[in-house]
Amino acid sequence: xxxxxxxxxxxxxxxxxxxxxxxxxxxxxxxxxxxxxxxxxxxxxxxxxxxxxxxxxxxxxxxxxxxxxxxxxxxxxxxxxxxxxxxxxxxxxxxxxxxxxxxxxxxxxxxxxxxxxxxxxxxxxxxxxxxxxxxxxxxxxxx
Amino acid sequence: xxxxxxxxxxxxxxxxxxxxxxxxxxxxxxxxxxxxxxxxxxxxxxxxxxxxxxxxxxxxxxxxxxxxx
Numbered sequence: 449x450x451x452x453x454x455x456x457x458x459x460x461x462x463x464x465x466x467x468x469x470x471x472x473x474x475x476x477x478x479x480x481x482x483x484x485x486x487x488x489x490x491x492x493x494x495x496x497x498x499x500x501x502x503x504x505x506x507x508x509x510x511x512x513x514x515x516x517x518x519x520x521x522x523x524x525x526x527x528x529x530x531x532x533x534x535x536x537x538x539x540x541x542x543x544x545x546x547x548x549x550x551x552x553x554x555x556x557x558x559x560x561x562x563x564x565x566x567x568x569x570x571x572x573x574x575x576x577x578x579x580x581x582x583x584x585x586x587x588x589x590x591x
Numbered sequence: 592x593x594x595x596x597x598x599x600x601x602x603x604x605x606x607x608x609x610x611x612x613x614x615x616x617x618x619x620x621x622x623x624x625x626x627x628x629x630x631x632x633x634x635x636x637x638x639x640x641x642x643x644x645x646x647x648x649x650x651x652x653x654x655x656x657x658x659x660x
Contacts, residue, residue, distance in 0.1 A: 459595075459607040459643040461616035465624055465634040472602035556598045560660065562630040563596060570660035575650040577599065584650060585598040585660060591619060 467555070473522030475554040476547055478503045485510065485519065488546050493539070515539060522547055556585045566591050592619050597650050604634060605650050613642050 482503060489498035489512055496513035503509065510517040515536055518525045524543045528536035560570065569588040574581050592615065597605045606623055608616035617640045627634045 458609040460611060461606075461608045461613055461620060461640050462643050462649045463606045463620045463624075463640040464637040464649075465604050465606065465627075466637055467602040467632065467634055469602070471633055551602070552600050555602050558630075558632050559596065559598050559604065559627070562627050562632055572658050572660060575597065575599070577650040582600055587596045587598070589594050589596060589623075591592060591594065591622065 472551050472555060475551055475558070476519075476522035478506065478508045478519075480554060481519065481547060481550055482508055484550055485517075485543060485546065488543070489517075492542070512539060517543065519543070519547070522551065560585070560587065563587050563589055592616075594619060594623065596623065599650065603637075607643075607649075616640075 482500065485508065486498065486500050489496075489510060493512055496515075498510060498512045501509040501511050501516070506520055508517075508519040510519075514529050514532065516527045516529075517539065518527070524540045524547065526536040526540045560567075566589040567587050568590055571586050571588075572583055573586055575584045577584075592608065592610045594606060594608045594610075594616075597607070599605065606620050608619050610616075611619070620636075620640050624634055624636060
C-alpha cells in the first residue's frame with residue numbers, strides 16, 4: 449500500500465455519470481454469471497446438492513435441495529415446493545447480492561477496456577462517498 | 592490532458608479532469624463520455640459538469656491504494 453496525496457485537490461472539474469439499472473443488469477448474461485452463481489451455491493449450500501438445471505440465452509435455472517432458482521435479466525426468483533419460505537428468501541437475497549457485486553465487477557471491466565488505450569495507471573482505492581467507504585477502481589488517463 | 596475516472600458501485604463513475612481551463616476540462620469530460628458510448632457503455636452525465644470547489648460532493652480517496660489493476 450502507498451499514500452496518495454489528496455488527489456481531488458488537483459481537479460479542475462468533476463462530473464458524475466451512470467448507466468441505467470437496466471443496462472447494468474444487462475451485463476449479467478447467463479454466460480457471465482453461470483459459474484459464479486454455481487460456485488457460490490456449492491460453497492454456501494453444499495449439503496443441498498446445488499446444480500445447474502439448464503440455461504439458455506436469457507435464463508439460468510438451478511436446483512438447490514427442494515428450491516428452484518431462476519435468474520433472468522439479473523433478477524432472482526426462487527420457487528420453493530417444500531414450504532421453506534424463509535430459506536428461499538434468504539437464498540434469493542444472498543444470490544441477489546452476489547449478482548450486484550458481479551455487475552459491479554463486469555462494469556469495471558467494461559470501463560477498463562474502454563479506457564485501455566489511454567490509461568497510464570489503474571488502481572483500487574478506498575473512497576468516501578455518500579457518507580460511507582467503498583472500494584473504487586481509479587483509472588488515470590491521458591487524452 | 593490528464594484525468595482520472597473513478598468507478599463506483601451501481602454502474603456509476605466520476606470523472607476528474609486535472610489540467611487545463613474549465614472549458615477544456617468540460618470538453619474532455621464530454622469526449623470521455625462519448626468514448627464509453629462508442630464502445631457500447633451508455634453512460635449518461637448526472638447533472639452538470641462542475642468546477643471543483645469546496646462543497647461539491649464527490650468521492651474522496653481515503654489515502655491508501657489496495658492494489659494496482
